[in-house]
Amino acid sequence: MTSVSRNTKRQSAGANSERTRQHNSKFVLSTLRHAQTQGDTAGRAEIARLSGLSIQAVSNIIADLEQRGLIRACGKRNQGRGQPAVQYEICANGAYALGFEVRPDALFCTLLNLHGETMCQKRSALMRATPDAVAQAMRETKTAILAEPGLAHEKILGAGIVMPGPFGTTGISGHDSELPGWQDIEITSWAEDLLKLPALIENDANAAAMAERISGVTQGLQHYACLYFGAGLGLGVISNGQALHGARGNAGEIGHIRIALPSGAQPLEAVLSRLALQDHLKSNSITADTSEDIAALFHENCPTLLEWLDLARIALCEAINLIENLLDPSTIALCGAMPGALLDALVKDLPLNQHSVAARPERTLPRIIRGSSGPMTAALGAAALVLNDAFTPQITTSA
């Protein structure tokens, strides 16, 4: 089939020549993408050296990818003697990735091109996020997107879908983020049948982490974490370039962890979350329903908000300590549905624990950085999952 595969057929555990080609094609694409993020390009011979493949093999793959419109030649480069190497780059609009975020009251959609650039965004209001209502909204959204010029079903690599966790029946019942009627649905195949596209399901924090990898502040990193402000507070973990789901897809519920604060032990998201901020404001009779409200308060130096910020920064330090000790990430990105300026303020001059495995002298990245913010972060991340998949040589796990 194809390297950046569109076929919905489930992959089996065994490998064959087709799979080999798919794997190698993904390697070629990831090399080109990696070069492009550095403002660079690459030629056949260089890719062959990096991959350990023969030049001929790379040549064949490049011919194939070029013919399919995913890459194109972009000049030559002299590297000293010898014939100049023809350079290749990824065609921004050679293919697209679709991302959906299902929320209790709406369906968000983002379409990314191969450069990770947002091509369009859509929002559909939902009365109730039942499977039927979501299915209808997804179908309509897809139809609307296919109507755009230059878009065909064949050019969509797949769909990433973000759903609020926790998945399955858990001890946390009555949790606001749980959706009605989804318990008995195997979501991946449900979505693949619905959209006629390969589907990837993730929680919001992992998707946000992928977004940072595809077009954000963690490009090129293989190990990092992403604290994500969504309904509560989630943690996306990327290890070896792949998201960490846990046994049931419920990993990253960092908001539920009790942490030690000067005021006593509390769940992290009782302090460090959008809801916690709004509660704190409300207890001082200030309402801030939207991100814009919060941003405005921050802009005018609202003392109640600054008070919360001090609390939140203490909680954040504890969270960082936890994450660094447990996961040893290259960095931690802070992102999600909070005003960017507020994230900046949270991140700035944190009194981080220096007695940590993360306090390395040779460190080049800051221990915490501000990632992307805004309400569409999760839908963007959903689409990023698809791009990551297209650019990452895969494995199947054993029995």
Place this chain on the structure above:
Amino acid sequence: MTSVSRNTKRQSAGANSERTRQHNSKFVLSTLRHAQTQGDTAGRAEIARLSGLSIQAVSNIIADLEQRGLIRACGKRNQGRGQPAVQYEICANGAYALGFEVRPDALFCTLLNLHGETMCQKRSALMRATPDAVAQAMRETKTAILAEPGLAHEKILGAGIVMPGPFGTTGISGHDSELPGWQDIEITSWAEDLLKLPALIENDANAAAMAERISGVTQGLQHYACLYFGAGLGLGVISNGQALHGARGNAGEIGHIRIALPSGAQPLEAVLSRLALQDHLKSNSITADTSEDIAALFHENCPTLLEWLDLARIALCEAINLIENLLDPSTIALCGAMPGALLDALVKDLPLNQHSVAARPERTLPRIIRGSSGPMTAALGAAALVLNDAFTPQITTSA
């Protein structure tokens, strides 16, 4: 080359037919192993169905593995009509895995066969665990092991090596577990040159977790964690069948995390570790230097020890809450250098938080189980790393 590869040559990122065969061979082996742990066996056709490979491909691989002495036919089985399927099993002594644990004062070694059974164990005292001293001890140990009957260099798949973290220079200086003179050594290639074998490096907790997977309580699980009593307290995390290292191999330092206790916030290993136990005993003028001493105290219901146990169980509950929320494991195993009876006592009737993503009604495994204990756990785990590698279809991550 070979599927259970012995060659030291670094694998490249690109795939070819040889790599495909290697991948598929590992799948066949893992299927047979999995069946064997269930007291079962498997035939060609069954493996073909599981892998998605053709029967012919499986047949070829089986012929190859059998010829190399890694598997053998073990009777036939009637599954109703049709020709009975020839069953295969892994030859226990078809190959071996070597495991080393480097400690500040000694080098421990364990040799496992393909069934994960311990063939021999060795201990070499070290004055100081400098690279030179360790190299000499490793060389001598390997020579002694090769002298055993039935053992040849070719039958050793590789060496797993466990070293106390943290790796590299970190903010935690003066840490007792840091070894002298290792900062500037790329340990994997150092060990491969030294032993002329493929080498895998891990921290103690991850290795212990692998040991549970190969021959312990977590066989067949893809997602779990392992709380490990070593020098302090470590957490081994297996996600998707692979150990989680973090960016620098320092993941799992759960002992350093501050947790909220009735007595105030403290690092977890200030309560839950062998050293904490010994300190607690010492503050009541009881000395217990060895595991036997501790086991004896426990056996005679020493009130000071029981007092510690109550404290430790509270801390353990907090740790479990942390791990479950962050990693969503299938289960958590408790293991390491503590008397088994004490681990049992820790695990028994824990007042676990029911408000957790882990409190699932359909859960079949307990949320926490007792794993293997004893001083050789880490060296065993080191060898288990090699077996896991031999039985797990691999990938190389992209650039």
Place this chain on the structure above:
DNA sequence: TGATTAACTCAATCATGTTGAGTTATCAAG
């Protein structure tokens, strides 16, 4: 200007998986 170098192409070869046509051994129905 010619030697050197590196990128690249072409054609032959090789490893491996797949496919389809048998063959064999067992069960079950007549």
Place this chain on the structure above:
DNA sequence: CTTGATAACTCAACATGATTGAGTTAATCA
């Protein structure tokens, strides 16, 4: 006790895709 159905397995031809070695081309260097 025969016969047909069924499933495991083998054999041979084929397809895919990577590798190899012998050119070819276009640069730099002396």
